[in-house]
Amino acid sequence: MNIEMLGKQFINGEWRDGQSDTLLNNINPYNDQVINTYKLADIQDIDLAYQAAEKAKQEWDKVNPYKKRDILENAVKYIETHEEEITSIIMDELGGTRLKAAFEIGLVKNIIKEAATFPLRMEGKILPSTIDDVENRLYRIPAGVVGVISPFNFPFFLSMKSVAPALGAGNGVVLKPHEDTPIMGGTLIGKIFEEAGVPKGLINVVVADIKEIGDAFVEHPIPRIISFTGSTQVGSYIGQLAIKNFKKPLLELGGNSAFIVLEDADIDYAVNAATFSRFTHQGQICMSANRILVQKSIYNEFTEKYAQKVASLTVGDPRDPQTIIGPVINDRQAKNLEALIEKGISEGATPLLKGNVHGRLLEPTILADVTTDMSVSQEELFGPVVCVIPFETEEEAIDIANNTRFGLSGAVHTSNLERGVELAKKVHTGMIHVNDLTINDEPIVAFGGEKQSGIGRLNGEWSLEEFTTLKWISVNYGQRNLPY
CATH class of the missing domain: 3.40.605.10 (Aldehyde Dehydrogenase; Chain A, domain 1)
Structure with missing residues (x-):
């Protein structure tokens, strides 16, 4: 070629x-x-x-x-x-x-x-x-x-x-x-x-x-x-x-997909799925999980395991087979992400994990204690940055998931599949997946x-x-x- x-x-x-x-x-x-x-x-x-x-x-x-x-x-x-x-x-x-x-x-x-x-x-x-x-x-x-x-x-x-x-x-x-x-x-x-x-x-x-x-x-x-x-x-x-x-x-x-983890979910699987849903291709996917919503009874366990998993992701040369997170596409994207992270922290978000920035290489960042009025909750985070948001009830999770101008993808994790489906029906999004990733595209299934x-x-x-x-x-x- x-x-x-x-x-x-x-x-x-x-x-x-x-x-x-x-x-x-x-x-x-x-x-x-x-x-x-x-x-x-x-x-x-x-x-x-x-x-x-x-x-x-x-x-x-x-x-x-x-x-x-x-x-x-x-x-x-x-x-x-x-x-x-x-x-x-x-x-x-x-x-x-x-x-x-x-x-x-x-x-x-x-x-x-x-x-x-x-x-x-x-x-x-x-x-x-x-x-x-x-x-x-x-x-x-x-x-x-x-x-x-x-x-x-x-x-x-x-x-x-x-x-x-x-x-x-x-x-x-x-x-x-x-x-x-x-x-x-x-x-x-x-x-x-x-x-x-x-x-x-x-x-x-x-x-x-x-x-x-x-x-x-x-x-x-x-x-x-x-x-x-x-x-x-x-x-x-x-x-x-x-x-x-x-x-x-x-x-x-654009998207601002919610990845919802209910208290009866398989936590280890949800951690892995949430990691893939956010950090694949540096988070530069419209379907990426921008917001991880976790029920409060499992919030501490989930966030601890999630932070450990995300911190283990290798950042660097995309030609290196060990690399999971490569560079974002250009300097403008990198600067915009840095600014969004700092704005989120200034608005009250807690950096559970805050990666260093080396030009277009951004180490992953997890922002906890995020509320729906914060910019990081409302904007599409097109990079290796994610919000974690606690919720008490399913109704609250639905309200948080729907509190965005976007509606592209989503995911619900639970051991009760029909419970997950019923919750998924109430999220205003074109696509949502039970016990799966937010990143899904199949050649014969309606996408939008x-x-x-x-x-x-x-x-x-x-x-x-x-x-x-x-x-x-x-x-x-x-x-x-x-x-x-």
Whole structure:
């Protein structure tokens, strides 16, 4: 795999420099080494990419559905052939560990395999009519062209989560990855589908600076859908901009997930699950457990074991097989986390464990005695920082869990499964898991958030629904009796 080539734009099937005068150095967040350098795309490049996707979509329409399936399955084969190289890029570009890379690559392969079934599931209906001799045909057709904007944390998967289903449903795609992860979130995906055999121009990747292109990616007249994964603040703006321009927004946004531990839970298992739910990929996952809610009767035992477990996590070089916590993605994220920790302590939180900061490497921090009015309880902690909150009753736990503007994921731990399910029903969140992790994503199960955690559902039949539209064609086999 040619890393140098992946430092280009991929527009209309060609690997070339962007037309902007601005250069972007793609930096390894652990050691600051330059992985590659991009000549960025400008507004004209974005226009060319959308035009190419629209034109190629017409060619894609003519491809036999079984051939489309084979092409998407070829993408999985390419990933499997190059899995070690992809793992290496994840470690270097994201600061992800080998464990994280394996997890992400597995998710990617599964979502492509599911998307490969979409060409064979573009089913329509024939419906009766209130009018004699009329037949109503309902066709499921591609939406057209989809614009995808992806984040830096799980860029390979969170790009592919929209790209593969959009292609499988018959659309053209233009993908804009985050500037911190242009390979894993962008150009690698272009390369995968180029090698898989999609028509030239069907997928395009533009690496651009938002300060230069402004709203052009969303406002362009060609895309019918804008799929955005990222922060709630930016997602709100993009959603409003999409609606203003009569495009459908799909928004997968921030989270503030509650991990609830009831008094009858298996404490040791809950400790391990809470640790994984918070500190996987440095806590840079929208589904990560931001708040650990523990019933008071077991609070002391849980927090003691939890602190011991978290303190044992190795922080350092993501290429070291022993490392669990690598660097956060950039200096801005590191500084924001430091500021949030200090603000939480100033508001009354007790640092049960307070890690040192070495540039982008943050040792884990546990803040205890947190109350719902503290900033650390209300904000998404996108890093190796977690709050522990005691509660007396189930009702109090539900109130605390729901005291947030977010509603993405969650978990409940208890030895009584139905008790856990009944509690889970009362938490206002798109997803919640009993005796499991807050971090869950399966290719055929509806994924999405409530409140300010997003709009829409992806995976399985829901992705097929989101990336297609319905067209009604009626056929009159006779003639209407007209009143005039």
